[in-house]
Amino acid sequence: MARRTQRFHTVGDGSGVDDTGKFFPEEVALALRNKGMPLEGLRYPITPTGMHYLLVHFDVPEVDTASWRLHIGGLVGKTLSLSLNDLKARPAVSMPVTMECAGNGRAQMSPRSISQPWMKGEAIGNAEWTGTPLAPLLTEARLDSTTIDVVFTGADRGVQGDAVQFYQRSLGIAEATRDEVMLAYAMNGRPLEPHHGAPLRLLVPGWFGMTSVKWLVSIEAIDREFDGYQQVCAYRYTDDPDDPGEPVSLIRGRALMAPPGIPDFLTRTRLVEAGSVTLAGRAWAGRSDILRVEVSADDGATWHEARLGERVGEYSWREWSWEWEARPGPHTLCVRATDAEGNVQPDSQWNLQGVGNNMAQRVDVIVEEVIG
Numbered sequence: 001m002a003r004r005t006q007r008f009h010t011v012g013d014g015s016g017v018d019d020t021g022k023f024f025p026e027e028v029a030l031a032l033r034n035k036g037m038p039l040e041g042l043r044y045p046i047t048p049t050g051m052h053y054l055l056v057h058f059d060v061p062e063v064d065t066a067s068w069r070l071h072i073g074g075l076v077g078k079t080l081s082l083s084l085n086d087l088k089a090r091p092a093v094s095m096p097v098t099m100e101c102a103g104n105g106r107a108q109m110s111p112r113s114i115s116q117p118w119m120k121g122e123a124i125g126n127a128e129w130t131g132t133p134l135a136p137l138l139t140e141a142r143l144d145s146t147t148i149d150v151v152f153t154g155a156d157r158g159v160q161g162d163a164v165q166f167y168q169r170s171l172g173i174a175e176a177t178r179d180e181v182m183l184a185y186a187m188n189g190r191p192l193e194p195h196h197g198a199p200l201r202l203l204v205p206g207w208f209g210m211t212s213v214k215w216l217v218s219i220e221a222i223d224r225e226f227d228g229y230q231q232v233c234a235y236r237y238t239d240d241p242d243d244p245g246e247p248v249s250l251i252r253g254r255a256l257m258a259p260p261g262i263p264d265f266l267t268r269t270r271l272v273e274a275g276s277v278t279l280a281g282r283a284w285a286g287r288s289d290i291l292r293v294e295v296s297a298d299d300g301a302t303w304h305e306a307r308l309g310e311r312v313g314e315y316s317w318r319e320w321s322w323e324w325e326a327r328p329g330p331h332t333l334c335v336r337a338t339d340a341e342g343n344v345q346p347d348s349q350w351n352l353q354g355v356g357n358n359m360a361q362r363v364d365v366i367v368e369e370v371i372g
């Protein structure tokens, strides 16, 4: 949401959006701190930790694992204070989960919301997470029947929209107590890395990434709807700065292809050798499933159904592939998914904050008889 701040300089004209087709140094600096998964990483069913996307709003906080404790309180019959060893001693679950930033693809919208400028769908990853389910802990704490929201607080503090805050998000009681929601302490079989939320993070499979609070220090039950900045100002579907709109929640359907051939260093345009080319990638739809993936080799004029592979897990992506008979010349390849409810990825899309974007992917390629 566009906000005027007195303490900090304005980026752009103060409207919060820009349509010059250029990026501000502040956005480039954010992009250097936060990174995407290179799309060739789609070839791995489980994303290597170092390739998983990263999004940190403020700073990676300093957390001393030995003295760290998770506090569970608010409207509970019994307050809990747990060490990492206490949590590790509880029943453990491991599952691959496709996580995606709600701002993924934001920079493709016009005008663009001035923020982390995700470009080509790279704010994605599918790690194997290990932790303990949250619901039994909430049962043990005996949540009051008047509980409406459960608030999750991270150890990281900063300023956004001129509001000084710890990073906080909430879930309604029904969502917070779903079986798959976990407190994760390991990623791909190793303790969480500092930037991914060490020593403990919330993991909410199916939801966009902002919900999975990192550096978790407190879980609190409240008898009203949580009104923190990241809940009521950020992560909203709205076209108008004066309209709060609807909250962003579940991940929308999306298919991405690993760009074929070889890239030109600067433009990233692909060079592909003529003949039979296997186009392949992954598709996912949060809590839903993928019904269909379609590929176009003529910028969306005609579509062809791709072959679908097995789903890597219940909250995880599946592979798709399609054989393309590549003829010499320039081409724009496209791919789009349809989720189990029949929602098809759109060709174009816009909202003020650049959230929940799932426009069909387009990849420019130049096919040559022989590459040399």
Ligand SMILES: Nc1nc2c(c(=O)[nH]1)N[C@H]1C(S)=C(S)[C@@H](COP(=O)(O)O)O[C@H]1N2
Residues within 6 Å of the ligand: 052, 053, 054, 055, 056, 057, 058, 099, 100, 101, 102, 125, 153, 154, 155, 156, 167, 195, 196, 197, 208, 209, 210, 211, 212, 213, 214, 215
């Ligand atoms: N405490 C805290 N949790 C957070 C964030 C944050 O800045 N602070 N970023 C959120 C956002 S917007 C996303 S997309 C995911 C990114 O998780 P990752 O960096 O492990 O991929 O973490 C979420 N959890």
Ligand SMILES: [Mo]
Residues within 6 Å of the ligand: 055, 100, 101, 102, 103, 209, 210
């Ligand atoms: Mo995000």
